[in-house]
Amino acid sequence: MKYSLYFAPTSKDVPSEAEIISHKLMIRSGMIKQSSAGIYSWLPLGFNVLKKIEHIVRKEQEKAGAVELLMPTMQSADLWIKSGRYDDYGKEMLRIQDRSSRQMLYGPTNEELITEIFRSYINSYKDLPKNLFHIQWKFRDELRPRFGVMRGREFLMKDNYSFDLTFEEAKKSYNNMYRCYLKTFLKLGLTPIVLRAESGAIGGNLSHEFQILAKTGESTLYYDKELENIDPSKANIEKLQDYYAAVDDQHNPSECPINEKQLKISKGIEVGHIFYFGTKYSEKLSALVQTSDGKNVPVEMGSYGIGVSRLVGAIIEAFHDSKGIIWPDQVAPFYVSILNLNTKDLKCNQESEKMYSNLCNINIETLYDDRDIAAGSKFSDHDLIGIPYKIIIGPRDIKEGRVEIENRKTGKKNKLSIEEALNYIIKKSKDSQKL
RNA sequence: CGGGGAGUAGCGCAGCCUGGUAGCGCAUCUGGUUUGGGACCAGAGGGUCGAAGGUUCAAAUCCUUUCUCCCCGACCA
Numbered sequence: 267m268k269y270s271l272y273f274a275p276t277s278k279d280v281p282s283e284a285e286i287i288s289h290k291l292m293i294r295s296g297m298i299k300q301s302s303a304g305i306y307s308w309l310p311l312g313f314n315v316l317k318k319i320e321h322i323v324r325k326e327q328e329k330a331g332a333v334e335l336l337m338p339t340m341q342s343a344d345l346w347i348k349s350g351r352y353d354d355y356g357k358e359m360l361r362i363q364d365r366s367s368r369q370m371l372y373g374p375t376n377e378e379l380i381t382e383i384f385r386s387y388i389n390s391y392k393d394l395p396k397n398l399f400h401i402q403w404k405f406r407d408e409l410r411p412r413f414g415v416m417r418g419r420e421f422l423m424k425d426n427y428s429f430d431l432t433f434e435e436a437k438k439s440y441n442n443m444y445r446c447y448l449k450t451f452l453k454l455g456l457t458p459i460v461l462r463a464e465s466g467a468i469g470g471n472l473s474h475e476f477q478i479l480a481k482t483g484e485s486t487l488y489y490d491k492e493l494e495n496i497d498p499s500k501a502n503i504e505k506l507q508d509y510y511a512a513v514d515d516q517h518n519p520s521e522c523p524i525n526e527k528q529l530k531i532s533k534g535i536e537v538g539h540i541f542y543f544g545t546k547y548s549e550k551l552s553a554l555v556q557t558s559d560g561k562n563v564p565v566e567m568g569s570y571g572i573g574v575s576r577l578v579g580a581i582i583e584a585f586h587d588s589k590g591i592i593w594p595d596q597v598a599p600f601y602v603s604i605l606n607l608n609t610k611d612l613k614c615n616q617e618s619e620k621m622y623s624n625l626c627n628i629n630i631e632t633l634y635d636d637r638d639i640a641a642g643s644k645f646s647d648h649d650l651i652g653i654p655y656k657i658i659i660g661p662r663d664i665k666e667g668r669v670e671i672e673n674r675k676t677g678k679k680n681k682l683s684i685e686e687a688l689n690y691i692i693k694k695s696k697d698s699q700k701l
Numbered sequence: 702c703g704g705g706g707a708g709u710a711g712c713g714c715a716g717c718c719u720g721g722u723a724g725c726g727c728a729u730c731u732g733g734u735u736u737g738g739g740a741c742c743a744g745a746g747g748g749u750c751g752a753a754g755g756u757u758c759a760a761a762u763c764c765u766u767u768c769u770c771c772c773c774g775a776c777c778a
Contacts, residue, residue: 278739279712279727283771303770357702358777375778409702409776416778423778475778539778573778608736642738649738660737670737 269635274311276647288582289414291591295651304411304419314599319577322453323424330446332397332426337379343369345378349550358406372405377547380427385553391431399426416579424572429565436566440542441503443570447538448498455594459489461511472542477534480583486514491530535580542568591652592675595698600633603648607641607660618659630695
């Protein structure tokens with residue numbers, strides 16, 4: 267993408283409403299624009315990252331055996347009245363009437379709908395287990411939306427629902443998702459810490475929340491430092507759940523089962539939550555399956571959520587410096603920038619164009635800064651946007667056939683020949699795809 | 702929902718107390734000089750002062766109502 271054609275309205279100034287760093291950086295880098303309290307437009311850069319995160323979440327769901335579908339944002343109140351949550355959910359639920367005065371609502375979650383879908387098609391234990399997910403916008407009319415996209419009223423969530431015949435099977439599904447979540451957050455470059463949780467409005471008795479480490483996080487976590495070095499593809503999930511982890515109000519130093527050396531204290535942000543809730547909805551909505559001995563029993567369910575739009579903010583909270591965002595390679599909106607430092611220099615233009623088309627030809631996402639502005643502004647913009655690598659093409663070095671590559675994270679610069687630079691980026695890009 | 706704060710140019714703010722020509726910085730536009738870490742000179746455009754009502758010869762400024770946004774708390778992906 268040529269910067270001159272792109273739409274990334276960066277700025278030095280931040281509107282005074284932004285308080286936390288991710289919110290400020292998202293506004294400054296032109297990722298989002300607030301539309302009203304807790305509701306945002308996603309500008310190209312923000313949308314790009316959102317899709318990348320969504321993609322990684324989706325792939326991990328699929329690997330774990332979940333199947334994607336898409337349920338509507340608008341739901342009829344009927345099912346919610348049946349489940350009893352139409353009254354329970356309170357003012358957080360946005361209620362609307364359609365033209366014929368039917369009660370509608372903008373879905374804050376989808377247990378009722380998915381149960382109804384399941385009920386309509388599945389009647390036999392032979393069709394179990396099933397695990398269905400979708401990635402859809404939700405609306406919760408929060409008492410107080412804040413922190414930009416981290417706590418919006420409208421937000422993008424991946425939610426999935428497991429259906430099993432027995433508790434034992436349901437627990438397997440639950441642990442399967444537990445593993446899947448660890449993998450997902452690691453894939454995003456984050457460090458997940460899992461806590462036992464209250465199950466809240468969703469209901470149920472087996473529940474964990476997934477936090478990711480970020481020095482500016484909201485909650486303070488106390489946990490066994492071993493949890494930072496988990497390999498979820500090998501670990502035994504039941505055993506993992508025995509490790510100590512607590513948020514500050516659960517943590518009691520005198521009762522803490524691990525010694526001081528093992529205990530680590532860090533800040534975290536909640537990005538996922540999983541619940542087992544058994545037959546709570548299947549009973550109320552008559553989602554029954556027939557067992558091998560001919561009985562009809564309510565299906566055992568669990569639900570699992572990842573805040574996809576929240577993750578955009580959370581990742582920035584985890585990875586930034588005084589200059590701006592530092593995207594992990596997997597979610598960066600572009601993999602590499604070309605900074606043409608002088609667009610009036612023939613050689614700079616030629617070599618920049620050539621580099622750009624070479625990178626495009628091998629499908630490396632490139633932002634080519636061809637704007638006629640001061641070099642310093644380009645450096646600042648690309649640092650702010652957080653693209654992992656810069657290829658700096660300026661008149662000074664290009665005369666000698668050289669360009670400079672800068673690593674956004676380390677700040678390290680390398681002078682290389684044009685060809686070396688291209689190969690370097692190709693190699694790095696391949697390495698990062700293996701992650 | 703309780704407590705606090707703010708709405709004046711795209712953004713950040715001053716002006717309000719003590720009523721009388723709406724201002725500053727950044728951004729934008731034009732011309733020129735620049736271009737290796739947010740350039741410089743010269744010029745220009747841009748406002749129903751959140752909205753409604755009231756007081757007054759006169760309201761950004763005083764009064765009333767209202768809307769919106771932000772911060773702290775309780776709740777949450």
